[in-house]
Amino acid sequence: MKDVDDKFLKNPDTEVPLREELRPRKVTTPDGQEIDIDPLRDYFCEAKPKVHPKAYSKIVEDFYNWARANSLWILGFGTGCGAIEMRPLMTPRFDAYRYGIQWRPTPRQANLLVISGYLSVKTLKRAIRAYEQMPQPKYVMGLGSCTINGGMYWDSYNTIKRLDDYLPVDMYVAGCMPRPEALLHGFMELKRVIKEGKGEGANLYAENFDQYKANQKAVIRDWDMPDYNW
Amino acid sequence: MRHILYRLKDRYHLGTPVFQRDDLCFVTVKRFELRAILTELRDVEGFTHLTLLTAVDWIEEQQFQLTYMVNNRVANLTLALRVMLDREDATGDTIHDLWPTAATYQRELREMFGITFPGSPRVDEEFILEGWTDLPPYRRDFDTLAYSQQTYNDRPGRVTHDPKTHMQKTLYADYPKGAK
Ligand code: SF4
Numbered sequence: 287m288k289d290v291d292d293k294f295l296k297n298p299d300t301e302v303p304l305r306e307e308l309r310p311r312k313v314t315t316p317d318g319q320e321i322d323i324d325p326l327r328d329y330f331c332e333a334k335p336k337v338h339p340k341a342y343s344k345i346v347e348d349f350y351n352w353a354r355a356n357s358l359w360i361l362g363f364g365t366g367c368g369a370i371e372m373r374p375l376m377t378p379r380f381d382a383y384r385y386g387i388q389w390r391p392t393p394r395q396a397n398l399l400v401i402s403g404y405l406s407v408k409t410l411k412r413a414i415r416a417y418e419q420m421p422q423p424k425y426v427m428g429l430g431s432c433t434i435n436g437g438m439y440w441d442s443y444n445t446i447k448r449l450d451d452y453l454p455v456d457m458y459v460a461g462c463m464p465r466p467e468a469l470l471h472g473f474m475e476l477k478r479v480i481k482e483g484k485g486e487g488a489n490l491y492a493e494n495f496d497q498y499k500a501n502q503k504a505v506i507r508d509w510d511m512p513d514y515n516w
Numbered sequence: 517m518r519h520i521l522y523r524l525k526d527r528y529h530l531g532t533p534v535f536q537r538d539d540l541c542f543v544t545v546k547r548f549e550l551r552a553i554l555t556e557l558r559d560v561e562g563f564t565h566l567t568l569l570t571a572v573d574w575i576e577e578q579q580f581q582l583t584y585m586v587n588n589r590v591a592n593l594t595l596a597l598r599v600m601l602d603r604e605d606a607t608g609d610t611i612h613d614l615w616p617t618a619a620t621y622q623r624e625l626r627e628m629f630g631i632t633f634p635g636s637p638r639v640d641e642e643f644i645l646e647g648w649t650d651l652p653p654y655r656r657d658f659d660t661l662a663y664s665q666q667t668y669n670d671r672p673g674r675v676t677h678d679p680k681t682h683m684q685k686t687l688y689a690d691y692p693k694g695a696k
Pocket of ligand 1: 366367368402403404429430431432433437438439461462463464
């Protein structure tokens with residue numbers, strides 16, 4: 287649907303200055319040396335993500351995929367309303383642990399990022415960081431209509447509408463909000479997709495890295511992190 | 517509630533009070549008297565709690581309305597003071613020294629409405645939005661639909677149904693009789 291009155295034009299993109307503590311500068315060390323520091327480069331590796339090659343034979347790759355499908359470790363990162371639905375999944379009523387699904391506290395230990403609802407631009411930045419820090423092979427699941435087409439936030443000035451512009455999504459679960467049963471079904475479907483060898487989101491991200499970065503930077507105006515947060 | 521207003525009326529310019537309930541009243545005051553009234557309400561009348569501070573954009577009148585809602589916990593009374601500001605100038609008077617929580621409201625108003633409060637702590641820092649360069653989003657001349665269409669990509673295939681006609685069609689297709 288087009289806006290009926292499209293007289294409003296948003297500001298052309300003005301640069302947002304980098305925060306003071308992130309700018310490259312000269313500092314004097316306690317022993318009197320002058321050194322250059324660039325906080326955005328000094329602590330991060332600049333290597334781009336690489337495509338993960340398939341195993342040398344189909345049967346081995348299938349075995350890997352079977353193993354991957356049976357250990358989905360979810361990053362405990364909740365955005366939007368849908369994060370509420372993860373709590374009943376963890377507890378005995380639905381007990382997702384019996385499917386080899388569990389929640390982990392840090393991105394380094396997780397391989398499934400569940401975007402559980404609308405993403406404001408501010409949260410998108412954190413979600414990208416979290417996603418990039420997860421080890422390969424990794425998957426993204428979009429929960430709820432907000433991640434699919436904006437849902438009820440379709441006209442919001444601050445929430446993105448299509449998650450797959452910014453992160454490679456392997457599986458969507460529709461609903462507003464999806465019930466835990468729907469989520470469980472989504473996990474089962476994701477397992478099937480992975481077993482079929484189609485859970486290639488991370489490779490897609492590596493292949494189209496520049497495109498994804500361009501999309502991300504178009505909405506995250508104060509980009510104050512390195513291009514790849516590994 | 518009324519006797520408090522009577523007491524205030526002798527010394528300050530009060531507009532016509534609007535009673536939403538017996539214990540909830542809105543009244544317009546003059547900007548230069550706001551601080552005196554708030555201080556008196558807090559220290560003498562027992563309105564110790566600042567419930568909220570928010571703004572309304574009266575774009576047709578070229579004015580912003582600030583609403584200071586204060587609450588007397590003991591007597592269970594809520595009084596809201598309205599102050600009109602010039603929309604062009606958009607500068608209010610900070611009350612963070614009366615209620616420290618007001619500083620947070622003022623930061624929010626600064627970001628969402630562009631109303632600034634000189635002297636309020638950290639009022640010029642970002643509050644919720646990051647790297648926002650457009651009009652303050654709660655101003656009524658900011659068109660959020662147009663902005664989102666110009667910023668975020670749509671997924672084609674989205675349809676909108678008017679809930680009334682849609683439900684009527686799905687549930688009562690032949691209502692009123694013979695319509696089908
Ligand atoms: S899809 Fe519905 S439940 Fe989920 S985040 Fe959006 S509004 Fe909330």
